[in-house]
Amino acid sequence: MTDATPHGGQPSPPLPRVRLVDVAREAGLSKTTVSAALNGTGRLSPAVREKARETARRMGYRPNATARRLRAGRARLIGYVVGEFADVPWTSLESPYFARLTAATAATSLRRGYAVVLLPAGSLQSEWADLSLDAVIVADPVADDPVVEDLLAARIPVLSDRSVEGRSGAYWVDVDAGGAVGEALDHVRAQGARRPVLVVPDSTTRFHTEVCAAHRAWCAAHGAPERVVRAGSPGNGPVIRAVETALAGDPAADGARPDALLVVAEASPPLVLDAVRRLGLDVPGDVLLVCVSEDVTAEHTEPPVSTLSLRPEAIAEAGAEILVAVLEHGDREPSGVLVPTRLDVRASSVRPAQPAYTSRPPT
Amino acid sequence: MTDATPHGGQPSPPLPRVRLVDVAREAGLSKTTVSAALNGTGRLSPAVREKARETARRMGYRPNATARRLRAGRARLIGYVVGEFADVPWTSLESPYFARLTAATAATSLRRGYAVVLLPAGSLQSEWADLSLDAVIVADPVADDPVVEDLLAARIPVLSDRSVEGRSGAYWVDVDAGGAVGEALDHVRAQGARRPVLVVPDSTTRFHTEVCAAHRAWCAAHGAPERVVRAGSPGNGPVIRAVETALAGDPAADGARPDALLVVAEASPPLVLDAVRRLGLDVPGDVLLVCVSEDVTAEHTEPPVSTLSLRPEAIAEAGAEILVAVLEHGDREPSGVLVPTRLDVRASSVRPAQPAYTSRPPT
DNA sequence: TTGAAAGCGCTAACAA
């Protein structure tokens, strides 16, 4: 259909939105007065303010956000991209961590008056260059992510993880990877494990890099063998195979089998547990298990799996805080926040009171 | 925090954006000419058009989307909200189905020039009333969802599932639930199952209602006992318990144990499989298993689990198509599309080649 | 073929 909607006329199909001027006319006031009344600004007599508000309400007035945005010079729009796995557009949101980070970011931002625009991973810069975003959140970018470069070049503030530290216009919130790994390893050590093994995807993500560094430091500090098995790529399949490799025992370490498994990859806890069992090992009897995961299935396995939560909601909250400060108050100081993780200890990483070898009566 | 200017305050740091008028001045042309050159409209000499474009490129000109939107009278913004479980904001995105639907919606819409604004489930209408959304996609609303009512009352086009059928301004895309259930039941029947049981959450979602109706019809048509076990609520815990109940055998049906299990709930396939095994049953030997799920973990279990995919990408595509038609061409005809599902048959629902009782040589 | 001017709906100086 031809959208014969010039202006002034009364086009039959389209909906005639109530504008500020309509309310003003109806109330016998000026646009300015009504605007001030509705926004709580200016100095108006309570009577007039009430009248303006009442009329607006009665007429079902809804301010035109676009006009406001133009006037304000800020779109109140924040872009959101997940940087990793740019070639597989939907993988990222499927991870419980990103799902929760995304939802929490949207909720927190909206509460502060900013709408979050979902940018598909792998979308071309040209697709969102014309959106007039006030800022963009790049969740978990790869090292030297080109997306980040483009954004900064376009002078759009970027919120990301520590990988952007020190760059103008780049702000960050990051997981305390070091603390996380330390906490998890301390825990399994306290439960008696002496040969923990780390499974981590072969990713250039800042988080995974930090995890490996922290692991190395911890092993050195505790005189533990530094055992790491890398999954070729993220995703359940490779991680499961890495778990199998990890538990096969390390020939370089006298073939001794690891007694604790720390999986730092968004793998499904029940799948990890099944993999361990298929090797004929008991959890937690033979091996203690801790997964870095937000996956709720961890609570429903037998035994429930201990998890290390990266606390996506806290990260989203901290990020929104920083971005709003930058956008509203013009903070230009590079700044960042480190969010601590949370270890949820469940049966999979608690050494049974009576280990198998002591429960056998002595011959 | 006392922020005297709710909306529209001038931001402190003046970002010197290049405007159209700057390009015009630089090129020695008028705004009109440059605008036409950049948009490919009007009748301009190739030389002038090229000059305008070159200058714009050189100066790094980026059109102000907000101004465009104001001028166009359309914000080119589509809201996206997941209706179910409004009280648990992040649960929905965690489901692989919604995750993929969300990502695909964002990608498809953006490709057509519309940005998708993520609206947290459970957010108040007041929070997004001021966003000037052109339309809102309500994914999987509950029956008579109040969100839908509010939207339609505000005369904002709504895209949802069939539950909105026939209402002015409401358009839909829906899963072919009937076909899906039929396909799955036909499949297990072909594999020899005669006593299938359906596990479905106790939800008022259109999809689940349809599933039950289709199941009833199928059972009647095939003279099969109509066995349904309802999970108290979505989420893995309740669904797992429902699976246990389902396989305990139905006293009302001579206590015969079901020989096929169709789980129509976004439960984790490995968890479902574990639950079946804990009952001492073999899959697919004792019971065939099919889960309605987009969960990729289904491929990684032992045996892999057959799944019925709702094809979220196809749904997103169809939805965007309809919405764009409405928004751009003013189609006001109520319209909808039914998207077929896809059954991915894996080992969990294929009767082993030599069932136990036929493998015995005849005496 | 190009340019001047009029708004889109809103907010905020500045008058009255």
Next chain:
DNA sequence: TTGTTAGCGCTTTCAA
């Protein structure tokens, strides 16, 4: 205390 007016940056008649 309230109203008038001038734009925010862009697209689009309409005139030159």
